[in-house]
Amino acid sequence: MIHRAGSGHPGGALSLVEILAELYARRMRFDPEHPDWPDRDRLILSKGHGVPALYAALAWYGYFPKEELLTLRRTDGRLEGHPDRCRVPGIEASTGSLGQGLSIGIGHALSGRLDQRTYRTFVILGDGEIQEGQVWEAALFASAHRLDNLTAFIDCNGFQLDDAVEKILSIEPVAEKWESFGWAVREIDGHSLGEIEEAIRWADGVRGKPSVIVARTVKGKGVSFMEGNNDFHGRAPTDEEFEHAMKELGAHPEREAFL
Amino acid sequence: MRDIFLEEVYRIMKREDIFFLSDDFGSPVLDQLRRDFPERFVNVGIAEQNLINLAAGLALEGWTVYAYGIAAFLSMRAYEQVRVNLAMLSQWRDINVNLVAVGAGVSYDVSGPSHHCLEDLGLMRMLPNMTVFSPSDGILCEEIADYTAKASGPKYIRLDGKALPNLYKGIGAEELKCGFSEIRRGEKLCIVATGYMTHRALAACESLKSEIIDVGVIDVFLLKPFDEGKLFETLERYDGIVTLEEGFVNKGGLDGLISSLLEKNGSRKSLAALGFKDAYTFDVGNREYLHRLNQLDEESILRTIKSMLD
Numbered sequence A: 001m002i003h004r005a006g007s008g009h010p011g012g013a014l015s016l017v018e019i020l021a022e023l024y025a026r027r028m029r030f031d032p033e034h035p036d037w038p039d040r041d042r043l044i045l046s047k048g049h050g051v052p053a054l055y056a057a058l059a060w061y062g063y064f065p066k067e068e069l070l071t072l073r074r075t076d077g078r079l080e081g082h083p084d085r086c087r088v089p090g091i092e093a094s095t096g097s098l099g100q101g102l103s104i105g106i107g108h109a110l111s112g113r114l115d116q117r118t119y120r121t122f123v124i125l126g127d128g129e130i131q132e133g134q135v136w137e138a139a140l141f142a143s144a145h146r147l148d149n150l151t152a153f154i155d156c157n158g159f160q161l162d163d164a165v166e167k168i169l170s171i172e173p174v175a176e177k178w179e180s181f182g183w184a185v186r187e188i189d190g191h192s193l194g195e196i197e198e199a200i201r202w203a204d205g206v207r208g209k210p211s212v213i214v215a216r217t218v219k220g221k222g223v224s225f226m227e228g229n230n231d232f233h234g235r236a237p238t239d240e241e242f243e244h245a246m247k248e249l250g251a252h253p254e255r256e257a258f259l
Numbered sequence B: 001m002r003d004i005f006l007e008e009v010y011r012i013m014k015r016e017d018i019f020f021l022s023d024d025f026g027s028p029v030l031d032q033l034r035r036d037f038p039e040r041f042v043n044v045g046i047a048e049q050n051l052i053n054l055a056a057g058l059a060l061e062g063w064t065v066y067a068y069g070i071a072a073f074l075s076m077r078a079y080e081q082v083r084v085n086l087a088m089l090s091q092w093r094d095i096n097v098n099l100v101a102v103g104a105g106v107s108y109d110v111s112g113p114s115h116h117c118l119e120d121l122g123l124m125r126m127l128p129n130m131t132v133f134s135p136s137d138g139i140l141c142e143e144i145a146d147y148t149a150k151a152s153g154p155k156y157i158r159l160d161g162k163a164l165p166n167l168y169k170g171i172g173a174e175e176l177k178c179g180f181s182e183i184r185r186g187e188k189l190c191i192v193a194t195g196y197m198t199h200r201a202l203a204a205c206e207s208l209k210s211e212i213i214d215v216g217v218i219d220v221f222l223l224k225p226f227d228e229g230k231l232f233e234t235l236e237r238y239d240g241i242v243t244l245e246e247g248f249v250n251k252g253g254l255d256g257l258i259s260s261l262l263e264k265n266g267s268r269k270s271l272a273a274l275g276f277k278d279a280y281t282f283d284v285g286n287r288e289y290l291h292r293l294n295q296l297d298e299e300s301i302l303r304t305i306k307s308m309l310d
């Protein structure tokens, strides 16, 4: 997708693949035929630039045809480089401007509680993203209002746009920070499906406070030369790199085999 | 554009009272800057509001500050901070803060509307005490970078996300302060454009040459403050004016600048404003495509010109 588009963010898309896979395959209730079904679980990708991974999940479950994935960032399509709530079915929030998704998620969670609906709201944030002040305004609010139908994931892949998070503006110890803000915290390996599944089950059981799952991940996971290489934060692979990557992933580039 | 501007800032950084802040935005020149001036370069993280007030604090202590980031976020995510701590403060205190905003208009085309920046010219022009630059080439960028290091006050420098070919050979300090340049002399009609659209205007005029229609082009690179008298004098020579910008029209951008100038001088020339209409563009596509959807492509511009000449 990103190769074909010629631009995009492979690193931050690959780090959240397992989280999305686990949520869509095993946990979330949703109906692609009725994207606005009131009781669906909500998923907000606050780190909007990771959207290619989300598009893949949405296409897999039939929100739109898989072929459409190849129109990412391409003229006359609707798959923008960042999630668009207005035109793409299955997208819950228009993000791309970082730091805003958790607040939107709180709105959904608050509403769900008032309306006595049983859906859960999941929000995925980046580790660089949580440097935004608004995230912490939202964090205060969610625990003060005991929103236990809200679960955040932090995709801790160690990098942001320009460099390592630790070098630019450390967010550590991240688990303690959220704990002190009144959240229930779990720290996991964000590429282990088992740990993700277990953590989601744990979050479902938390009462009286919001929960956050700190997922330790690898930026660019799955492609050897992208792993931990922040050069791939915001650029598409070249033809050569693409072929190499597809080989590693066991796919055939010439057949767009993932379709 | 951004690299030329930053290269110039890199040279200026040798002066020891200059501080550079980045909103987690990169560039190869920036790596060099960080390496050679580690004490005076800080990537503040993804935190625009913090960035602006930090800049204000540094400036009050006497630093000349550059704050660098993506245009949409630098201009709008921390607008209140810019208003209170740069625009208001600078009315009484001498502060030199330069907002280096990359990604003018729809230069981040396929990133979608969250990354388009069509409001900034109007927003920044509205703030008292703000200086607003919108250069169309690298020569201007260099001159502007030099100017910003010397001149006090908060300044917004709107840069294209892509490299643009040079239009100028050189530009003097006086010319820069004047704010505009008539880069192509025409007869009845002229296009007043800024940034990327100046290139579009020139191309449109070229294709009219074969039809013996001579249309002028005025490039406005400083939207505030500029030499109003001189600009009006230049406009006076034309019967009709087309403004052309990569921004919303009727919102106080370039078109507002021209129409209020004409009005102030009691002029009733025919005026057409080309820019983005009162709606966001969600359709995905490259810059040319987004322009076409908003009637900013060459063909549409030519149509407007011809209808005005009729």
Ligand SMILES: Cc1ncc(C[n+]2csc(CCOP(=O)(O)OP(=O)(O)O)c2C)c(N)n1
Binding pocket: A009, A011, A012, A013, A015, A047, A049, A050, A096, A097, A098, A099, A125, A126, A127, A128, A129, A130, A155, A157, A159, A160, A161, A162, A219, A233, B023, B024, B025, B046, B070, B073, B077
């Ligand atoms: C408000 C805002 N400021 C800046 C940016 C530019 N930007 C896009 S991605 C990014 C880095 C994000 O880092 P992180 O949240 O860690 O994401 P990941 O590592 O998963 O890609 C930045 C600064 C933005 N999209 N929004």
Ligand SMILES: [Mg+2]
Binding pocket: A126, A127, A128, A155, A156, A157, A158, A159, A160
């Ligand atoms: Mg990260």
